[in-house]
Amino acid sequence: MRRLIARYREITHDERGANAVLIVFLIIPMLGFGALALDISAQHADHTQLQQGADAASLAIAQACGRNEATCGATATATGAPYVVGNGGIPVEGGIEDISIDYTNDTVHVVASADFPHFLASLIDGAGESTLVRVGSTAKWEAGASATVVPFAIGECTVPTSGSSSPSFIPIDRSTCGGAEPGGFGWLDDGTTSCIKDVTLGDFTTITTGDTGKCDLTTAELSAAAAQIGCSLGSIPRAYRTTAEKLFYCFIGRTILVPVYSLAADCDVTPPAGKAYCITKFAAFEVYGMKVKLTTGDKVDACKPGYTCHLPSSWGSLGFEGRFISYITADDSWMLGPQEPAIRLVG
Numbered sequence: 001m002r003r004l005i006a007r008y009r010e011i012t013h014d015e016r017g018a019n020a021v022l023i024v025f026l027i028i029p030m031l032g033f034g035a036l037a038l039d040i041s042a043q044h045a046d047h048t049q050l051q052q053g054a055d056a057a058s059l060a061i062a063q064a065c066g067r068n069e070a071t072c073g074a075t076a077t078a079t080g081a082p083y084v085v086g087n088g089g090i091p092v093e094g095g096i097e098d099i100s101i102d103y104t105n106d107t108v109h110v111v112a113s114a115d116f117p118h119f120l121a122s123l124i125d126g127a128g129e130s131t132l133v134r135v136g137s138t139a140k141w142e143a144g145a146s147a148t149v150v151p152f153a154i155g156e157c158t159v160p161t162s163g164s165s166s167p168s169f170i171p172i173d174r175s176t177c178g179g180a181e182p183g184g185f186g187w188l189d190d191g192t193t194s195c196i197k198d199v200t201l202g203d204f205t206t207i208t209t210g211d212t213g214k215c216d217l218t219t220a221e222l223s224a225a226a227a228q229i230g231c232s233l234g235s236i237p238r239a240y241r242t243t244a245e246k247l248f249y250c251f252i253g254r255t256i257l258v259p260v261y262s263l264a265a266d267c268d269v270t271p272p273a274g275k276a277y278c279i280t281k282f283a284a285f286e287v288y289g290m291k292v293k294l295t296t297g298d299k300v301d302a303c304k305p306g307y308t309c310h311l312p313s314s315w316g317s318l319g320f321e322g323r324f325i326s327y328i329t330a331d332d333s334w335m336l337g338p339q340e341p342a343i344r345l346v347g
Contacts, residue, residue, distance in 0.1 A: 046116055050094040051135045054112040055345055056083035057096065058139035061108045062343040065101065066141035073101055076108070084112045097134065107346065109138045138347035146200040146342075147282055149257050150248075151215055152320075153207060155183035156262040159283050160324055167288050169310050171319035173209050182277065185320055187213035188259065195244055196221060199259045201282075201342075202267050204275035210318065215244045215294045222247055229254055237302075244294045251287045253304045255325060258285045284325040291318055 057080030064079050065072035072079070076099045084094050094114035101108045113134040157177040158170060170185055177183035186207035188197055195215040217225075222243040226233050231250035240249050260281045264271035267278035289309035291301045303309035309321050 046094075046114060047133050047135065050084070050112055050114050050133055051137070053084035053086065053094055054110050054135045054137035055139075056086075057081070057112065058108050058110040058137040059343050059345065061099065061101070061110065062106075062139035062141040065103075065106070065108060066343060069103060076101065080110055084110075094133075105140075106142065107138055107140045109136060109347075111136050136347070137345065139343055140346045142201075142342040146198065147257050147259075149188075149197055149199050149259055149282075150251070151188045151195055151197050151213065152185050153188050153205070153259040153261045153277075153279065154185050154283065154285070156260050156266075156280055158183040158185075159260055165324045167321060167323045169312075169319055169321045171317060172292070173319075182207070182261070182263070184209075186261070189213075195247055196225070199279055201279055202269065203279045204264055204267070204271045205261065205277055205279065206275060207261060207277050213294065215248075215298070217243050217247060219243060226250055240300065242294075242298050244298050245300055248290065248292055248294065248300045249302055252289060252302055253287065255284050255286045258283050285320070285322055286325055287320060287322045289321040291315070292320070293318055 060083055061072060061076045061080050064075065077096060080099065081096050084096050094112050096110060097113045098111040099108065111134065113132055116131050116133050152172075154170070155177070172186060173184040175183050186209050188199070189206045189208045190197060193214040193216045195217040223233070225231075225247060229250060231254075233246060233250075236246050236249050240246050259279045260283050261277040262280045264276055264278045266280060271278065287304075288307050289303035289311055291311045293299050293315060299315070301311065303311065303321070311321060312319070
């Protein structure tokens with residue numbers, strides 16, 4: 001009898017296998033929490049990739065709008081979609097849900113989304129539920145932030161506030177107009193004699209006038225510029241012999257991109273010593289004729305065929321005849337290249 005009682009006590013107090021019972025009860029919630037953690041982690045990674053895709057898409061569309069606002073809206077989806085798809089999570093791919101372009105404030109907002117399935121959770125409950133991951137990105141463009149231009153700039157007060165102005169002769173001088181604002185065409189003086197200059201909005205510069213400008217370029221530069229604007233060098237009158245004369249003759253009858261300058265105080269940054277002006281914008285100027293002295297010996301006095309110019313008879317007065325079309329509108333055929341917009345994410 002004592003042995004039976006002892007054996008009974010031994011059996012009833014034996015705790016072996018107790019953890020197995022506990023694990024049976026906990027296995028399902030443990031798997032659930034594990035699946036939830038892994039799904040949330042994967043969803044976060046997909047959200048990050050989708051956000052990168054939306055950012056890339058908004059920047060790409062902003063760049064297109066900065067180059068040409070007239071066409072960027074129609075091509076916005078085609079422009080942005082590859083960036084969203086290319087940055088989609090694996091195996092989940094995102095897509096553009098909405099694009100809104102604000103031409104007043106120069107911004108584009110892209111909404112991208114992806115349907116993220118709960119892979120591990122669906123293995124447990126078989127429901128196959130998913131979560132819609134949605135992100136947004138806003139980019140801003142500043143059209144005409146930089147451009148390659150000819151070595152002339154125009155005073156801001158000389159440029160009309162709206163485009164498509166009437167043809168007029170604009171002298172190369174810095175006569176004041178509207179108070180202290182400088183006016184007229186002037187030579188961009190950056191310390192070099194190149195006929196081709198890279199200009200960025202906000203650049204500080206000095207402006208010289210009259211028979212003080214000097215403009216040189218190589219034969220290769222002339223050929224490249226003439227090919228870009230569709231000018232046949234063989235059609236240029238024989239009187240124009242130097243590369244600089246030929247380049248400027250090619251401008252007649254074409255639209256060029258002109259930097260617009262104002263007083264240095266109009267720019268946000270303190271100007272360096274000796275720089276009295278800064279570039280505030282670009283303007284499209286259609287050249288009808290010109291009377292320009294590039295150096296002491298290089299001169300261009302010509303008018304667009306079929307148009308009667310009103311150029312001065314004396315070489316003591318130099319300038320351009322033509323009309324302003326618009327600000328910051330880019331076109332690949334303009335001399336010497338379209339403005340490259342500045343773009344940035346703002347939301």
